[in-house]
Amino acid sequence: MFKKIVMFAATAATSLVLAGCAGGGAGSGNGAGGGTQAPADTRIGVSLPSQDEERWITDGKAIKEGLEKVGYQVDLQYANNDIPTQQQQVDQMLTQGADLLILAPLDGTALSPQLQQAASSNIPIVSYDRFVRNSADVDVYVTFDNFKVGAQQATSLLIGLGVLNKDGSEGSAKGPFNIELFGGSLDDNNATFVFNGGMSVLQKYIDNGTLVVKSGQNKLAQVATENWSQQKAQERMDNLLTASYSGGTAKLDGVLTPNDSVARGVITSLGNAGYGPTLSSQPKPMPVTTGQDAEVASVKFVNDDVQFSTVFKDTRALAAQTVKASQDLLAGKDPEVNDTKSYDNGSKIVPSFLVPIQPIYKDNIKSALIDSGYYTAEEVAAGRLQ
Structure with missing residues (x-):
């Protein structure tokens, strides 16, 4: 044959x-x-x-x-x-x-x-x-459930904002919260599944005013990141901050970021604009950010309260x-x-x-990634493979 x-x-x-x-x-x-x-x-x-x-x-x-x-x-x-x-x-x-x-x-x-x-x-x-x-x-496609990846990212964003609790029940926070959306690369079919999964969760909160996309950019064609590039994500976040959040008139509360490289670009831009973890010297709290792939540099960010979550595949x-x-x-x-x-x-x-996929927060890094042998504790602490 x-x-x-x-x-x-x-x-x-x-x-x-x-x-x-x-x-x-x-x-x-x-x-x-x-x-x-x-x-x-x-x-x-x-x-x-x-x-x-x-x-x-x-x-x-x-x-x-x-x-x-x-x-x-x-x-x-x-x-x-x-x-x-x-x-x-x-x-x-x-x-x-x-x-x-x-x-x-x-x-x-x-x-x-x-x-x-x-x-x-x-x-x-x-x-x-x-x-x-x-x-x-x-003949066959072997992958992760990318629609579920996006849905989990959106759920994590809502948990980070306090709109939802980790058990899925309604949280105490009511908003409105300013958020921005980022997508993956348009030439990658996964980007569509991930974005659609995210919007399947977020859309009702946008519709009822709990979430506000201040830039108005809410379609994948508007928010896509060519090659899932960290640099291009940083550049777009720079532009969004200048256009919609300058002058202290509005605070950015969360960013739906489709993978860890895009998240790191977004976080770099936010850091340059004066956002940082609660206990840092930065004057503004870091917006809730999501991710995908559980790359070790981003797992360190999660552990250090810089990035809120990622998705382990x-x-x-x-x-x-x-x-x-x-x-x-x-x-x-x-x-x-x-x-x-x-x-x-x-x-x-x-x-x-x-x-299957698994969400990663600070409190399950050890059980999901270290105890399973995916990373060592030293690698997570250093943010790089050894």
Whole structure:
């Protein structure tokens, strides 16, 4: 069926997800994987967006180690946020005999020629955390529930403002609170899911006046952050503060920030404008900010009362599920999925596996991230991997 038929015992991959969640985390050398070894000449190409974000470095390490642990050869490439570079890298993977591709596309539609070439050679394709769009050639999508990520970010924002309690009940704070919204990169389909998830929670509070978006910018096209860039987020926050919050006429209370790199850009801008943690020397309290990915620098911010929350997406579990899906596809089997309705890429509904998420606040950093082995206490204290 495929260029190379690789048959595994039926039980070979059953422990992969558990293996990915046990032991070493972001800063460790333990990867996902386990079970029957693959033939040594089976090649898998892995294409990830960039090394600008800690999460992609962590993902790449976990995927590579997990695949190599079961015997695959792995060609891991980073596209440096450049679409032609990613296209060339995937072309090279195909030329060099890849038996399967794992792709996190910079632009969900930009790899169509490469996908067609792979499909014509019966090479399976796994869409990894970023959605491949307008193609019937992708076999499975392995990701986190990005709509729930956005909904959790919005819920955390409301908790930070006191509008909600952590148990979901109504809090004592009534507002009105001034907030601003930030979104991810428009060429990343996840940005739409995250933003829509956030607005599904916030819209009623905007409608009833509890929350006020003072800039008036409340559509994803208005609030998107190209490449999820920290610098671009800082620049936009600078502009928002100048346009809507200068002269002491209004106080910014919260910012819905879609991931940790955007949050750090927003926080840098706010710090430069005189906002800071309650116990700092800054004259204005830091607005409630959210995040995604639980990058260690932002976890330190949460621990230091600078950033209010982030969302933990355990890349160990995602990598383990990706290894399992790869083994299934190469064995000619249908990979495990838990969503067959949500992800229509314009050409087909892509069978998907959604890995669970977890909100991170100051009070659960230890239990969720340190005790699980994802980070060490020293890494959280330093804000960097060791």
